[in-house]
Amino acid sequence: MRAQRLILAAIEQDLKAAGMPPLAxxxxxxxxxxxxxxxxxxxxxxxxxxxxxxxxxxxxxxMEEAGLVRREILPEDGRGRWVLVTGEGRATQARIWTVYAAAIERHLGAKVDDAAAAILADGLERLTHGA
Amino acid sequence: MRAQRLILAAIEQDLKAAGMPPLAxxxxxxxxxxxxxxxxxxxxxxxxxxxxxxxxxxxxxxMEEAGLVRREILPEDGRGRWVLVTGEGRATQARIWTVYAAAIERHLGAKVDDAAAAILADGLERLTHGA
DNA sequence: ACGATGTAGATGCATTTGCATATATGTAGG
DNA sequence: CCTACATATATGCAAATGCATCTACATCGT
Known part of the structure; x- marks a missing residue:
């Protein structure tokens, strides 16, 4: 919990500092x-x-208001919608990634080597999946 | 991130279902x-x-309104306050713990043995601390 | 002693979240 | 068909969060 909160906050901070939208x-x-x-x-x-x-x-x-996605009616199921990325949405994703990748490297990558990261990923994976 | 969100949500869910206040x-x-x-x-x-x-x-x-803590003026530093737990606060902590402990066991303990937990804790510790 | 700067905590206001429920549509059973 | 129930998404309203700023007090340099 502590690790997640600290790292997430640090990354969100970096995004905001670069004028990017939140991670979600x-x-x-x-x-x-x-x-x-x-x-x-x-x-x-x-x-x-x-x-x-x-x-x-x-x-x-x-996001629709910001022009990054569009919603369209879905003919097969009258209850549903399609959500489509716009060109601007794709561009924004790419722009955020340059900042996000650097933030991940700074706040995570710099703190664990590949072997440790693999072990962590494996352990965490186990938590999210089956019993 | 995924592990934390899933597990935290599950635990908060258990607390809420037992009529307890949020984890914070x-x-x-x-x-x-x-x-x-x-x-x-x-x-x-x-x-x-x-x-x-x-x-x-x-x-x-x-929490003060709920009677779990009290704020008192701090003579040594006019800017500060003391926050004190009340008796009811202590009782509430204990009551929450019975539910919380069970939730931790269900959503975490059941998924990792002691050795794996130690490895995970060590890896995560490394993330929160120094480079 | 005095002004500048720093620290502790509170608060007004906008944004986001959570909760319950609404709306619309699909699906199954009689 | 028609009723009952399930699924997909949206929305009104209350609560929590984030942000900027405020107030009060402390500390430090002169």
Whole structure:
């Protein structure tokens, strides 16, 4: 808990200092950029980013307003929407990444070598998965 | 990040289901209970819990209103306050702990043996401390 | 003793989150 | 078909958070 809070706060701090949006925006953009055809349904983004449904709904409002994503009606299921990244969304994802990558390196990479990182990743993986 | 979010959410969920206050309340109570004479200054709680100053200030408002802590003027330094746990605060800490401990066991303990936990703790410790 | 600067804590205001519920649509059972 | 229930997303409202700033007091240099 302590490690996560400290590191996350440090990274968010770096993003903000560089005039970038919060990390959650990046998470969403990244999922969209790497998804097939740059689009996902809200519930898919939810699952991948661990954002709460109502939070994501409003985050998408803000991102849409900022021109980074677009929502489109989905013919197959009248309840759903597509969320699509715009060109500006892709550009923003790339711009954030330059800052984010540096922040990760500074606050994480610099503190563990590859072997230690692998061990940590393995241990944490075990926590998130099965019993 | 994923591990922390999932586990924290699960634990908060358990607390809420048992009608307990959020984890931050416990963190503050715990620091007070184990502090000398059951009192600390706000900035000491801040350092230990990683709560932001203005957040702690208002959390203490709520906790004071709930009768779990009391604020007292500090003669040595006119700017500062003491924050003291009340008897009810101690009782609440203990009550939360019964639920919290079970939640930790369920969401963490059950997933790693002692050796793996020690390795994880060591790796994470390294992240929070020096380069 | 005095002004400049630093530190502890509180607070007004905007933003974000959480919670419950609403709306719309799909699916299954009789 | 029609009712009951499930799923996808949005939204009103309350609570928490972040941000900037305020007040009060301390400390330090002159």
């Amino acid at each position: 925006w990046y998470d969403v953009l990244w999922e969209l950029v790497r998804a097939h055809e740059g689009r996902l349904r809200p519930y898919e983004i939810e699952e991948r980013t661990l954002l709460a449904q109502h939070n994501l709904s409003r985050l998408l409002d803000r | 309340w416990y963190d503050v109570l715990w620091e007070l209970v184990r502090a000398h004479e059951g009192r600390l200054r706000p900035y000491e709680i801040e350092e230990r819990t990683l709560l932001a100053q203005h957040n702690l200030s208002r959390l203490l408002d709520r």
